[in-house]
Amino acid sequence: MTDVAGSGMKKQKESGCTQKTISLRSPLGTIQVSGCENGVHTIQILMDVAPAERSSEAPLSCVVNDSPAEVSPELQRCVEWLQAYFIEPRTTGSLPLPGFHHPALQGDAFASRVLQVLLRDVKFGETVSYKRLAEMAGNPRAARAVGGAMRRNPVPLLIPCHRVISSSGQSGPYMSGRGNHLKQWLLTHERQRGEG
Structure with missing residues (x-):
């Protein structure tokens, strides 16, 4: 990947x-x-700072730090969705999702099917167990494979792998265990901001 002369634009074929x-x-x-x-x-969530302290009244923001001069409509739609998710999360259900262009999200492999079911059927503020998501995707014995699909999810937040929890009700790992605190923050954010 090459950085184009300080513009923040990265191009990759x-x-x-x-x-x-x-x-x-x-x-x-x-x-x-x-x-x-x-x-x-x-x-990619870079985990370069601790998540903001949460208070149901505290204003949140999500601002563009660095952007290429020209942005595709799909990328712009993604930015708008993410901004809404952090600022007014209840509105995300009425926003159009961007298109996805990643091999893991195309085709009919089980992992792709799991991600599609998660996106379509597990709504804002809801959670689902690995086992239940496996059932929803058509293979009740594939809870471990669901975990693998969550680890390889290329578009977290848009496809809400943070909403997948263990059958015991524990939140379970996020970002291979490095982002467990982020998963907890996201679940709290959805509970607090989804009310009313």
């Missing part, structure tokens, strides 16, 4: 498309969104 990256400053720290004219490729 992948499957015939040119990716650009937008950096956002959020309550979770820096979030980088990469995508092309066909859709979003990845969302």
